[in-house]
Amino acid sequence: xxxxxxxxxxxxxxPMFLRGAGVTLLISMVGTIIGALIGLLxxxxxxxxxxxxxxxxxxxxxxxxxxSAYIEIFRGTPMIVQAMVIYYGxxxxxxxxxxxxxxxxxxVSINTGAYMSEIVRGGIVSIDKGQFEAAxxxxxxxIQTMRHVxxxxxxxxxxxxxxxxxxxxxxDTSVLNVISVTELYFQTKTxxxxxxxxxxxxxxxxxxxFVMTFTVTRILRFIERKMxxxxxxxxxxxxxxxxxxxxxxxx
Numbered sequence: 001x002x003x004x005x006x007x008x009x010x011x012x013x014x015p016m017f018l019r020g021a022g023v024t025l026l027i028s029m030v031g032t033i034i035g036a037l038i039g040l041l042x043x044x045x046x047x048x049x050x051x052x053x054x055x056x057x058x059x060x061x062x063x064x065x066x067x068s069a070y071i072e073i074f075r076g077t078p079m080i081v082q083a084m085v086i087y088y089g090x091x092x093x094x095x096x097x098x099x100x101x102x103x104x105x106x107x108v109s110i111n112t113g114a115y116m117s118e119i120v121r122g123g124i125v126s127i128d129k130g131q132f133e134a135a136x137x138x139x140x141x142x143i144q145t146m147r148h149v150x151x152x153x154x155x156x157x158x159x160x161x162x163x164x165x166x167x168x169x170x171x172d173t174s175v176l177n178v179i180s181v182t183e184l185y186f187q188t189k190t191x192x193x194x195x196x197x198x199x200x201x202x203x204x205x206x207x208x209x210f211v212m213t214f215t216v217t218r219i220l221r222f223i224e225r226k227m228x229x230x231x232x233x234x235x236x237x238x239x240x241x242x243x244x245x246x247x248x249x250x251x
Contacts, residue, residue: 020186034113104179123154
């Protein structure tokens with residue numbers, strides 16, 4: 001291997017590398033956002049108290065069972081197997097010809113949603129029970145408590161885990177080449193098959209993956225620091241003034 005050969009591969013194939021990196025970022029970003037929303041909805045549902053009425057209790061139990069099965073299945077199987085089953089299985093069983101890009105986003109979304117639902121549930125459980133009791137004491141129902149009291153705290157608490165899922169999805173999109181999604185790994189494999197320089201080609205892909213994950217990590221950590229606010233708080237000027245009692249002059 002020589003530095004000149006690496007530069008030559010980049011010069012001749014940079015549009016394919018760039019296109020693959022763009023598809024990888026698109027799938028991982030959209031998949032993480034949708035997966036986070038799925039996880040948020042399921043996580044909130046799994047913390048709803050059991051209803052008193054029989055019909056609502058049955059609905060709650062059925063939905064809870066379905067969500068639990070969904071979480072266990074998608075957390076207990078590899079994404080590469082899920083991609084094969086969903087993409088090729090839907091075509092064989094139901095005759096659905098899915099677009100590969102949409103299929104990839106769907107697969108990453110539901111896979112991420114299974115993990116995010118447990119992350120959200122853990123974030124909700126970590127909130128002090130006294131806050132739930134205080135919200136109920138002032139007349140809030142469960143939805144209002146979640147919206148105004150719990151979720152604002154949960155969103156900050158789960159941000160590091162969500163950032164980690166985003167970084168994992170950037171790397172895990174490489175398995176989607178089994179359904180011929182033109183992400184970075186697929187494009188690199190095509191380039192290496194044309195020039196027979198596998199080490200140099202995948203070394204370039206390795207560098208691109210590192211740059212993407214490193215950049216995303218730094219951006220998300222910057223957002224976390226902004227959400228935390230400054231470490232040292234200074235009181236406003238009018239709050240720092242020391243007032244002295246005023247006495248009337250005695251005549």
